Amino acid sequence: MSFDVSADAYQRFMGRFSEPLAARFADLAGVRHGQRVLDVGCGPGALTAELVGRLGADGVCAVDPSPLFAAEVAKRLPGVEVSVAAAERLPFPDGAFDATLAQLVVHFMTDPVAGLREMGRVTRPDGVVAACVWDHGGGRGPLTSFWHAVRELDPSASDESGLAGVGEGQLARLFGQAGLTVAESTTLTARARAGTFEQWWQPFTLGVGPAGDYVASLDAQRRALLRERYRELLNGGPVEVSATAWAVTRRGPGDHRLRRNALAIGADESAPTPPLSTSTAKARSPW
Numbered sequence: 001m002s003f004d005v006s007a008d009a010y011q012r013f014m015g016r017f018s019e020p021l022a023a024r025f026a027d028l029a030g031v032r033h034g035q036r037v038l039d040v041g042c043g044p045g046a047l048t049a050e051l052v053g054r055l056g057a058d059g060v061c062a063v064d065p066s067p068l069f070a071a072e073v074a075k076r077l078p079g080v081e082v083s084v085a086a087a088e089r090l091p092f093p094d095g096a097f098d099a100t101l102a103q104l105v106v107h108f109m110t111d112p113v114a115g116l117r118e119m120g121r122v123t124r125p126d127g128v129v130a131a132c133v134w135d136h137g138g139g140r141g142p143l144t145s146f147w148h149a150v151r152e153l154d155p156s157a158s159d160e161s162g163l164a165g166v167g168e169g170q171l172a173r174l175f176g177q178a179g180l181t182v183a184e185s186t187t188l189t190a191r192a193r194a195g196t197f198e199q200w201w202q203p204f205t206l207g208v209g210p211a212g213d214y215v216a217s218l219d220a221q222r223r224a225l226l227r228e229r230y231r232e233l234l235n236g237g238p239v240e241v242s243a244t245a246w247a248v249t250r251r252g253p254g255d256h257r258l259r260r261n262a263l264a265i266g267a268d269e270s271a272p273t274p275p276l277s278t279s280t281a282k283a284r285s286p287w
């Protein structure tokens with residue numbers, strides 16, 4: 001899994017979704033002034049910056065196994081305590097935080113249950129543990145049309161729908177397996193835009209995440225075919241893509257309500273992008 005990329009490459013590829021997502025995710029977790037909060041799998045700092053805006057740098061710690069991303073956050077957000085570490089082994093004592101958040105990370109953890117359990121361990125017993133992952137399983141992720149194009153051209157390719165937690169109810173089940181009582185299970189939606197298809201496509205060539213890895217593995221001819229089919233599926237430009245994430249919170253004892261609802265970012269974003277029809281997704285292999 002390639003997150004060994006520059007912060008700039010990540011920002012251009014996924015930051016266009018994770019930055020708008022961060023504000024709503026922090027709202028969901030009830031982050032407020034005076035708390036001490038940990039951002040697990042911070043990447044280049046989309047959520048970390050949102051937390052600093054609410055708590056000040058003193059109230060925020062961040063970890064990521066990528067030294068490049070950790071260094072970027074330390075540079076970008078002076079005063080934040082940043083460590084190179086994975087969720088499965090957090091370098092903090094029990095109960096160190098009021099809230100521990102992981103935005104778009106659980107599906108990339110080596111051991112998601114162990115990672116969530118550690119997030120619970122370092123959080124006060126009455127604190128909040130929250131995670132969100134894209135709905136790759138239900139066809140509402142930011143890369144759904146991209147993976148449809150890939151699978152049309154290469155039915156044997158692996159998309160991201162098999163990653164941990166990305167199907168309906170799966171993230172809540174992982175919380176349960178980690179011993180975390182689910183208080184709320186909901187969805188969050190973010191939307192990204194580009195003026196032209198070219199602007200939208202270029203970040204796919206930067207090698208970020210599974211999609212970037214896949215594009216990097218193609219020769220020039222296959223890459224051009226994929227690019228063209230993806231352009232067709234997005235109806236050319238300008239491009240606007242809506243993406244929905246599953247979001248789950250654990251609150252402390254005394255708040256064991258299970259709430260299900262949907263929160264959308266932006267005034268016009270409550271309607272999810274409809275999944276592509278099976279006719280557009282059917283196998284066709286010119287490769």
Ligand SMILES: C[S@@+](CC[C@H](N)C(=O)[O-])C[C@H]1O[C@@H](n2cnc3c(N)ncnc32)[C@H](O)[C@@H]1O
Nearest residue numbers: 003018041042043046066086087103108109110
């Ligand atoms: C899709 S990015 C999300 C980054 C950031 N949270 C955001 O919302 O933009 C996934 C991040 O998870 C990190 N990651 C991968 N495995 C991890 C693990 N086991 N524990 C913590 N973070 C991990 C990657 O290095 C990467 O920064």
